[in-house]
Amino acid sequence: KAGVTQTPRYLIKTRGQQVTLSCSPISGHRSVSWYQQTPGQGLQFLFEYFSETQRNKGNFPGRFSGRQFSNSRSEMNVSTLELGDSALYLCASSPEAGGSTDTQYFGPGTRLTVL
C-alpha cells in the first residue's frame, strides 16, 4: 500500500497570505490527524477528522482550519499567515474510528516558511 502522501512538500508564503495543505491517507484509513512541528514547541496536535467530521481539536487559533472529504483525503488551511506559523506540518492516518490502540502513520510533512 502507498503511504500517507502530503502535498506540497515545501511552501514559501508571506505574512498575511493564506495557505492550503493536502493530505491523502493510506487507502482504507478513515481517520486523519494534523500536527505542527516547530523547534520551540515540538509536536503539537492541531485537529483530527473522521468521516468528514472534526472530532478533536488542539489549542490553535481559529486561523487554522481543516476539512475531510468523502474519500478521506484531508486539507488544512491557515489564513492570515504569521511568521510563527513557519513549521513542518505533519499529517497522520489511522484505520479505525478511534481507540487509543490505533497506530497513526505519518506522512513526510509539508515544510511551510512564512517570510
Added chain:
Amino acid sequence: GDSVTQMEGPVTLSEEAFLTINCTYTATGYPSLFWYVQYPGEGLQLLLKATKADDKGSNKGFEATYRKETTSFHLEKGSVQVSDSAVYFCALDTSNTGKLIFGQGTTLQVKP
C-alpha cells in the same frame, strides 16, 4: 492534563553501545504508549508501541516496556548503529480520537 517527559538530549554514543532513552508520562485513564523515530528531513515512523500495562513493544532491536507503577516507557537497544542516529519521540494516546501527545524528542547521535 496528559503529558510526556523525555530525557534531555542530545545523546551521543559510540557504535555498539547500549542505549536507554527515558520516558515518563502523566495521564488519566489507560493510555497507549508509542515510540516514533524521525530521520533528518523525514516524517515520523512508528518504532514500537504498547497498549496495556506490562506489554513489551519491540522492533529492529529496540524494546520498551509499559510500566504502569512507575508511569514509564523507556526505550532500550543493546547495540546501536550509526544508522540509528535520529530523533526519538515518546507519545501517548488516551483520547480515542487520534490525538497523540508527544514528548519533546531526544536526539541520538551514534559515532563510528
